[in-house]
Amino acid sequence: MRSGLIDWVHSFNEDYVLKQCFFGEHLIGSGKPIAIVESEKAAPIMSECSPAFEWIATGGSNGLTYEKCTVLKGLDVTLFPDQGKYKEWKNKAEEIGLKCEISIEAEEWFEKGLIEKAEAIDDYYLNIMKTMDSTPVKIDPEWNDFVDDNPKLNLTKNQD
Numbered sequence: 001m002r003s004g005l006i007d008w009v010h011s012f013n014e015d016y017v018l019k020q021c022f023f024g025e026h027l028i029g030s031g032k033p034i035a036i037v038e039s040e041k042a043a044p045i046m047s048e049c050s051p052a053f054e055w056i057a058t059g060g061s062n063g064l065t066y067e068k069c070t071v072l073k074g075l076d077v078t079l080f081p082d083q084g085k086y087k088e089w090k091n092k093a094e095e096i097g098l099k100c101e102i103s104i105e106a107e108e109w110f111e112k113g114l115i116e117k118a119e120a121i122d123d124y125y126l127n128i129m130k131t132m133d134s135t136p137v138k139i140d141p142e143w144n145d146f147v148d149d150n151p152k153l154n155l156t157k158n159q160d
Contacts, residue, residue: 022068024056033076038063042122049125061085066096078103082120083110
């Protein structure tokens with residue numbers, strides 16, 4: 001939890017011009033379609049769960065701005081708003097002239113009880129992963145030697 005004075009550089013210098021960008025904006029240009037989520041946490045999680053997209057984040061529900069979206073001109077973009085934010089993001093996209101698809105999946109998952117209020121696409125995938133047997137299997141030619149050398153770790157050898 002934040003407390004006290006927040007020391008942002010632009011709060012001390014009147015001439016400082018703050019220009020924010022998307023979290024992961026440096027990944028744009030890979031040729032993949034762009035997927036936009038709210039949370040910075042969701043972007044890397046979703047890049048593992050759905051690598052067909054380049055996942056970037058707004059940094060908050062109010063982070064979908066005209067200034068940030070200028071880098072998206074002409075790109076294949078899909079918005080993935082958190083549950084409860086679909087209409088807000090749809091209206092904002094129309095207001096700023098962002099040509100994109102908008103996923104309604106979070107609303108549908110909430111109605112089905114698959115995610116909680118205000119959760120997002122990454123929560124859906126994390127919930128699925130919790131229900132799976134997700135015991136990692138290490139496949140490495142030196143793994144069995146490592147297991148033998150470290151019996152206190154109680155690791156399992158690869159089956160040949």
